[in-house]
Structures are given as structure tokens and as C-alpha cells.
Amino acid sequence: MARLFGTDGVRGLANQDITAELALDLSVAAAHVLAEVGEFNGHRPVAVVGRDPRASGEFLTAATVAGLASAGVDVRDAGVLPTPAIAFLVAEQQADLGAMLSASHNPMPDNGIKFFARGGHKLADDLEDRIESRLRDVWARPTGSAVGRITRLVDGAERYVSHLVAGLPNRIDGLHVVIDAANGAASVVAPRAFEQAGARVTLIGADPDGNNINENCGSTHIGGLQRAVVAAGADFGIALDGDADRCLAVDADGILVDGDQIMAILALALKETGRLKGDTLVATVMSNLGMVQALEGAGITVLQTAVGDRYVLAGMNEGGFTLGGEQSGHVVMLEHGTTGDGTLTGLMLAARVAATGRTLADLAAVMTHFPQVLINVAGVDKSRLETNVVVADAVLLAEHELGRNGRVLLRKSGTEPVVRVMVEAADEVQAKALANRLVGVVQAELAL
Template sequence: MGRLFGTDGVRGRANADLTPELALAVSGAAARVLIGHDPTHRPVAVIGRDPRASGEMLEAAVVAGLASAGADVLRVGVLPTPAVAFLTGLFNADLGVVLSASHNPMPDNGIKLFARGGHKLPDDLEVEIEELALAGEPTGRPTGSGVGRVRDVPDAGEQYIAHLLKAVPESLAGLHVLVDCAHGAASTVAPEVYRRAGATVTVVAAAPDGLNINDGVGSTHIEALAKQVVAAGADLGIAHDGDADRCLAVDADGEIVDGDQILALCATAMRDGGTLVENTVVATVMSNLGFHHAMRDAGIEVVTTAVGDRYVLEALRERGLNLGGEQSGHVVFTDAATTGDGLLTALHVMAAMARTNSPLAELAAVVQRLPQVLLNVPVGEKAAVAASATVSAAVAEADGELGDLGRILLRPSGTENLVRVMVEAPTSDQAEQIAHRVADVVAAAS
């Protein structure tokens, strides 16, 4: 068997790749690793999930794995991933466990682990857990009083809501927001927190039945929300994904506001309020060049990382910064969260609107997005192709042609035999022409 952990925990098709037996092994191994590091301490784990049907089955397996290894379990029910991270810290727990496949289709599921404080699990602990999970049936399980106890926390959602309202205390009175919950983990808490903050809330896709999560709704299917915002005459729309660790927005005219624009408007708002540490923001290499131009013009430095929220988090912690994010809508405010939080992000966006009495379109206009073309080119040896002399020459030629007005990014896929060619240029035609020209060179070099 290959590696269990990917970039965002253990993922797979529930009851096929991600079986109850695997969930039992991973959770039991996690508890045994924690106990091995401190045999005198009885670990506590917080577990939450999104509403997909397989979560019920996998939750039972994870709870059994943890308790059978001697860990006590606090079960918080259906809540967003960032809520579980927050509660892990709040309850001083040793481990947080989220059962979710985020924006993936309903048949998928995943196991994501948080360390003490709700932070990303260190790589060395992840490796230990994986090795132990794959080692087979454990021996010497605890018995009697050594078996872990399981307790439900019925007010967990209320504690998370209180945390969000404290983190962004501005009143949202006068704002009308449509919130698309993707029939996911935020279906109850997101509308509630926006109402308590003072907004008028119209709710979309907030009736999870275990089967409809992300099904044509949410941040990966935002077009329907855009039409609904215009029809309702609302000030904005907020679209979450299945586990609500991110959000995208729609302005009053139905225009989509992506993660780059959200990150930029939050950065400028925090700069204006004197709370943006070192006047610096963290973004990935996929952020649009228009974002970089906007930050340059605003006097805000950009630290650029590889693609993935884990790399954004690492840069934030290494530099002691407090704002970073991705084009996909994952935004991290480290003053109040240890991971991307779509609800916290939405509150910051709406607070900026309320504070400045400005429509979202005006705030989002700080970023003038350049036309972007992304092509996925199937290849044999992706690393060798990407590094070949002919490909490097084609990229250099394109880079010279674009100059300061655009850019080209070529990178091997992390999971497939693909080389991704991304071009941004002043016009769509130029971006298309250059991207296809370079893609042809990449294909020929395979």
C-alpha cells in the first residue's frame, strides 16, 4: 500500500478506498502515537464531520479506534472544519479529527487530523501515525478504566459562533446577504452567525440530507448563486464549500469575487486599520498578476508560496504574519484561526463593506484581474519534460514577450502525469495564443 496521507489528510471513496477498517486503524494509531510520546497522559480528541452519509459510518469507526487505544473523545457533530480546529484549541485537546472531503462529490470522504491547539499536524507525527496504522493489529490494548470515554458536546456550535462574533465584532446591519451553504457543514452555523452579526440573510442550499452535499451548489458551482443575488436585489452572496473552510463571493451585479480579490480587500482593510503585520500578505504562485499589482500599489508586500493552503500556513507561522490565502477562497486570519475559515472570511468581507459603506464591487475592484489561461498537458515523465531545454526555451521566449504586463507559469502536477501551463496576459487572445504555443512544445517534448 502507498502513502495514506496526502496534502490534506487521508482521502478516498468512502467504503471503497477509505474503509471503516482504515479509519479504525488510522485513529487508533493516532491515539497510540500520542500516548507513546507521553505515557502518563490520557489524550483527548475532538471529532467533527460534514453531513455526507458516509460520515456517520466513519465517525463510528474513528471513535472506536480512539477509545480502544485509550483516548477520550469529544464528539461535536456536524460542524465546519475550522470549527473543529478552533474547538481542539478551546478544549485543550491533543488531537482534532475532521471527517470531510471538502468540495469533493458526496461518495468521497476524508480524515483530517489537527494537532494540539488546532494546528496542522507536524509531518513527523503524520509519518509515525501512518507507519503504525499500516503495521497491522495492535497488541496490548487497554482494558477496564483504561478504555477511552466518549462524550457529546451539544453546545459546540454555539461556542464556535461566539468565537466568530468576537473575532469580527462589527455590525452588519443594513446588509442583505444570500449564503449558499452547499448542503454542507455550515448549513446551520453560517446563516446563524451572519444573522447575529446584524445582516439580513437569505439561505440557499442549507438542507443537507447526506446525499446532496456539493451537488450543483456551493463555491464550486457559484453561477446559480450569482443569478439569485441579482434576482433578490441583495448586496452580496457568499458561497461556501462542503466543509466551509473557504468561501467565494458574488457582488450585487452578479459578478464573482474570487479568492485573490477577497484576500486583497481584506489586506487593504487590515492595513488601513493598522492590524496587518509587517504590511505583508501570503499568497500562492497561482494568484493572478493583477493581485500582485494591486498589493504593490497599496504598499503591501507579498510572500509567495507553492500551491496549497499548507504552504500558506507554513509561511504565515515562519514569518509571524497574520493574513494569507489562495485564489480558491481559502483565507487564513491567524489572529483568530489556525486554518482557513470561510465563515470568518465572509465576516471580514462584510465588515469591510459595512465599515466603509461601500458596495462589494468597489472593494473588489482593487484587483484588476488579468485574463488567465490554464492548460493541462498529458506527458510521460512530467519532471523531465518540465525541465527540458526546449520547454525552458519556449517559456523564456514567452516570458520575454509578456514582460511586466503578464506572466507564464509552468509546473508539473503533484498528483497526475500532467504539466500545467498557466499564462496571464493583457488580453484573452494573447493569453490563449501563448499558452497553446508553449503547450505544444511541452507535448512534443514528452
């Protein structure tokens, strides 16, 4: 049976895969497991619960809150807020756990649930496995005054915005920024934070109706932001996703500034002020070689992990590093939060532009993108990828041809029955040719 928890909580089609019954059962199981491992320290536990604006989040939040309260947990319902806001509030409220109902950048029909432990930290794999194993257990239900109470956390948004603005190294007065909030969870708090920090804001994708989250807007549909920035004559723009844990940007000419460029800008800014712990950035193996080479040339080590924010976080925690992220725009700054925060990322970009007086395009030019060719190979046995000698030899040959000016990455998808072939080279023609050659080898050697 497949593991219920993925790399970022439990996700699926709302009311089919992610049902009210499942949300309730997961919440009860989470309360029991966290109590058993000492997260509650023997006292009456408190949880913070939030959601993005999806219509299904209304009934899934009700089920989650009901499950927690039935297990004796007092619940503070924060309503519609970004995922990083809930993580922050768990820590700020000294709560014992948190729950966020969201499917992030997924289409509206999907939804999901993720849990946070004390301090706003994501749960470790072993705790998620224990929660899954305890679903629908028979348990002793509290009664009378022992049941949990439910209250509204009415000032959660204000607390979160104040936290964001207080963390900035400088104000951003005079900047004109376009924000695409993806009709999502940051539609109110993101513009409020930018305005409090001094920016003039043009807002798009900020009219959530429960059905339009991520629909032709946000970080997965960047075109609207590109057009809006140019039309408004703005300094730059940012695009968030549905739960606002990601941020991509576009410069004044509407040119995309991706997660690798954002991380390079922020890493250099932190190193300049002596706040980049270990002079190290933690990124994934999918980050562009151009970023790696640019940062290494500036004396910054790039530690690369497997794809997934939980692996980035693990690398950061293990080495005590403060900055990490993914090409997708999921950037983690551990001095300010425990998870990726798109609004904070955008604010930090703005602060760097304001402090240097340079344009975003100029800052982003610190790195040159190497052409990347990524091909998904279906109809193969991905379990044999790492043991096939012919495939390994083909990879070595391609790497020899590329030398220091490129790289090869073959990996099994964690979510699909495919092998992903990625080739990066200074020359796009060479990258395509090598990628197609490797695809042929994979198909021939690993065919089902």
C-alpha cells in the same frame, strides 16, 4: 507505494478507498504517534471529532471514535460542524487532538479524514508519515477504566458562532446577505453567525440530507448564488463548500468575487488598521498578477508559495504573517483561527462593506484580473519538466515577450499525471497564443 496522506488529509471514495477499517486504524495510529511525540504530556488524552453531513460520515465517524477510545482517548463528539469549527474546538477545549471526517468540496461519494494536533493545528508531514507507517501495528490495548470514554459536545455550534461574532471589528447591521451553504457542514452555523452579527440572511443550499452535499450548489457551482442574490436584491452573497473552509462571493449584480479579490480587500483593511503583520499577504503561485500588482502598489508584499493550503500556512508561520490564502477562496486569518474558515471570511467581507459604506463591487475593483490561460498537458513525463533545457528556454522566451505585464508558470500536478501550463497576460489573445506554444514544446520534449 503512493503516500496515503495528501495535501489535506486522506481522501477517496468512501467505503472503498476510505473504509471503516482504515478510519479506525488511522485513529489508533494517530493516538500512538501523538503520544510518542509528547502531545499528551503524560495525561489522559482528549479528542474532539466532527464531520460534514455526508451519509458515509456516519459510519466513518463511528469507526474513528471507536479507534480513539480503544487507544485510551476520551472523545468529545461534536457532530456535524465545519472543519474550522473542529480546529477551533480542539484549541478551545484544550484537547490533545482532533479529527474531521470530510472530503471538503469533493462530490458526495467521497470522504476523508484529517487530524489536528493540540491548538487545532494541522499535522506536519513527518507526523502524517509516522502515522501511516504505524497502521495495523501490534499494540498493547488498554482495558478496564483505561479505555476512552465517549461524550457528546452538545454546545460546540454555539461556542463556535460566539467565537466568530466576537472576532469581528464591527457589526454588520442592515446588510442583506445571501448564503449558499452547499448543503454542507455550515448550514446551521453560518446563517446563525451572520444573523447574530446583525445581517438579514437569505439562505440557499442549506437542507443537507446526507446525499446532496456540494450538488449543484456551493463554491463549486456559483450560478445558483448569483441568481439568488439578484432575485433577492441583496447587498452580496457568499458561497461555502461542503466543510466550509472556503468562501467565494458575488456582488449585488451577481458578479463573482474570487479568492484573490477577497484577499486583496481583507489585506487592505488590515493594513489600514495596522494589523497586517509585516505588511505581507501569503498567497500561492496561482494568484492573479493583477492582485499582486494592486497590493504591491499599496505597499503590501505578496509572498507566493506552492499550491496548497499547507504551503500557505507554512509561509505564514515561518514569517509570522497573519493573512494568507488561495484563489479558490481558502483564506486563513491566524488572528482568529488555525485554518481556512469560509464563514469567517464572509463575515469579515461583510464587516468591511459595513465599515466603509462601499459596495462589494467597489471594494473588489481595487484589482484588475489579468486573463489566465491554464492547460493541462497529459501523456508526458512530468518528472523531466524541471531538467529539460528546451522547455526552460521556451519559458524564458515567453517571459521576455510578456515583460512585466504577464507571467508563465509550468508545474507538475501533485495529484494527476499531467503538466500544468499557465500563462497570464494583459491581453487574452497573447496569453492563449503563448500557452498553446508552450504546450507544443512540452508535448514534443516530454512525450512518454
